[in-house]
Amino acid sequence: MTELNNTELIRLSAAQLAAKLAAREVTSVEVTQAYLDRIALVDGGADGIHAFLHVNTEEALAVAAEVDAIRAAGGAEAEALHELAGVPIAVKDLIVTIGQPTTAGSKILEGWHSPYDATVIKKLRAAKMPILGKTNLDEFAMGSSTEHSAYGPTRNPWDLDRIPGGSGGGSAAAVAAFEAPLALGTDTGGSIRQPGAVTGTVGMKPTYGAVSRYGAIAMASSLDQIGPVSRTVLDSALLQEVIGGHDPFDSTSLTDPFDTLVAAAKTGNVTGMKIGIIKELHGEGYQAGVETRFNESLELLKGAGAEIVEVSCPNFKYALGAYYLIMPSEVSSNLAKFDGVRYGMRVLPKDGPMTIERVMGATRAAGFGDEVKRRIILGTYALSAGYYDAYYGSAQKVRTLIQRDFDAAFAQADVLISPTAPTTAFKLGEKLDDPLAMYLNDVATIPANMAGIPGLSLPGGLADEDGLPVGIQLLAPAREDARLYRVGAVLESLLEEKWGGPLLDRAPALQAPVLGSSSTIAGGSN
């Protein structure tokens, strides 16, 4: 039906695909099959991207065929189809799905099938978006490189020897490698935004409570948030409108409507808006090429009529420390349920009495990886009697101080801006033995989780020294997600104008993983 070849088809944005589907220039089956082919081509094998832990071929094609049939029949049902109906999507494997395994990147859940769908999955199904599969992640979303997945790391499509960020490296890499137009991620300390930054994609952490967490396997309940991963700012806005909204199954979900996001992404101007540079979130500790691209974005926004101001958030220096007390504390409790009693892996002790404590112990010892164990131990310690006030209690106070810093900053600026991550993608294995260096990756993203405010990362260009993507982070007050889409879309269009096309056009072509295959995907022509 389509005149586009598959290579062209998979490079369309979700919004472009949606338009072509609605105009019946292309069918959902064609689009979905093109993505499945792309996954088959680039994801597997020793040098594959390994963005997916599970590919949901049959169901995705069935949903696509259903959408096509409805469109072909026309009438009220076709009219009622959601704008994104038929547009495929990948889902981070931390979000539970009926009909597909959910592993959370952990051995302890290997082979487990959820008996229920997460609320966001129900919404994707209601919108009739074919789910391509489940994407790789650091085990239980703990990590910044996807190297802590029990199923092996994901590679960065820009450089296969580098990390795709984490924990949502699978979702970001899938979108960057044109294996999916859209993906769902979760962000506890930067797990959507930092992978977005290092893969040249867009990632949005909505306001805490804007998207239901029901069915996202909890890492740190007070920090976790599901959000969109995409190649354009508009696409993220479209996806957040699908998955957002109040959910009676999540007590912490907001009742506010978040239905002006797409309109905000289409506003097209930032004239008169005040954009605040956070003094503490750039400069020292940030890679030179990251700084250069960051300053370039500031100039572009200024040129578009925004006013650039500088704000100070003096308590941000405590954010990382406080985060590494609150997050592990909640982790230690949230992950207690994985004990081999009701579901998932069960390991029996090799010898000695077969008591419940020993079965739980053997299961958890074998089922969890080192980073997960590290955080469980840290959190268990922080919550212990006698240490609670000094650790968890103090960390909660820091959290309040960070919120106050943001309040003060937003009194001076409509939106705040910073680099998303201090560096571009580092090499696989480079920081695996140095947890603290790994944790520092999230220094700029963590404050938003601590305050519950929304944060958007979009591509800011390539660092001069290594040619790897740099992310620009925008932050807004709670419930002002729309502001981020407005400013983000404007900055994106200014940057693309400068580059002469999307940044991903400059990503290297990916070789087929199968030896002797002649098919390659054309890269950008810059």
Place this chain on the structure above:
Amino acid sequence: MSTDAILSFEEAMEKYDPVLGFEVHVELNTKTKMFSSAPNVFGDEPNTNVNEVDLGMPGVLPVLNKTAVESSIKIGLALNCKIAEYCRFARKNYFYPDTPKNFQTSQYDEPIAYDGYLDIELSDGTVFRVEIERAHMEEDAGKLTHMGGATGRIQGADYSLVDYNRSGVPLVEIVTKPIEGAGSRAPELAKAYVAAVREIVKNLGVSDAKMERGNVRCDANVSLRPHGRERFGIRSETKNVNSLRAVEHAVRYEIQRHAAVLDSGQPVIQETRHWHEDTRTTTSGRAKSDADDYRYFPEPDLVPVLASREWVEELRATLPEPPAARRKRLQADWGYSDLEFRDVVNAGVMDSIEETIAAGASASVARKWWMGEIVGRAKTADVDPSELGVTSETIVELNKLVESGKINNKMASQVLDGVLAGEGTPAEIVEKRGLAVVSDDGPLLEAIDAALAAQPDVAEKIRGGKLQAIGAIVGGVMKATRGQADAARVRELILERLGVEG
């Protein structure tokens, strides 16, 4: 099972002063569970009233049951507590397979209700005030059944079965402040306190309040100190004492046991104790120290509970008549004397009498049956009267049989035995056992003549107007007819025979 030494209760009281404390868990009778939409129903097939939340599946979140909060506030108000305007839930972290998340979602240092009291009326009419520290909301755990062992306890069991139907059932835990000054009335107070709490929650309609089903469960803390000392002794906590009588016995036993330990010069061990109804003793459970570390922290998946003053007042306005006021009203309605009413209350049959009256019996008939027939049988059977198995309907039916003259009181008592033995309905038993008052006057008159002839002096007295002497003749007739005669009819016939106006 080793037997602990005990002192006689009298000696224990002579030497020591008991201090009590109670944690009473009340299961709320909400339609659904505390944090999920699964049904809150007792007695169904195991693991059928569960959904992904109750099973602690990955990704689930709790949603607080509003009715459970309302019920908790009502309980707090009925216990004269203050209601917190803002309170939160916490997570109590511990690994045990009856708790699917391996933490219990419970209120910790921010209870919904706090600082209350309950006035307890003892059997002699004395009123004893028990201070309530707090009443907080939490979720129940699943039920473990330990299989293969001799004792039904986990020790020695081959494996354990888990039923998560109870997992997530809403609970309110009512915690008293230390109760001092009860002295030798401590066991009685213990029973009366738990009875009062049960009565209150039943009266509020927030719990089915059946102790035998575990709707109301009591943990009883006991410690002793020498008379005159202020500092408390070391306490034991007897878990899950699940009948009113058991509460009384357990407290009494623990006082006697503590006294013996202290007398021997040993320290009391701070521990939980298991109550054994068969031997009426406790055995050692697990050592419990104040340093048990549950790593409590505020539950991040729930938002704080905000109880506006308007809402609290709305709920206060819906509270039913308090049990003490109800007792006053019932006594007046029924026309019982103070002594009669106190006996009824102490025997634990006030509710049963109310039900029996509602089923159609008069107040005096209901009292006659419960106090005269059922309480004694319950004592013999060693159960609470309400647990004996006598329904209001049975009593009403029995009474109708008596009033119609079909059977007399003595026979009715035999019929009641038959009902309790499972022989059928009263009418069926009358039929089966061939119990019926002889109503043919022929044989009766023969017996009367024989009785009068046997006691001519008595007959003379009756003729002379001393009607109270008639009892001897009636007794003779009843004896001769083996109790099958209707005594009233016998009396009529005797008077007729002697030509005396009744």
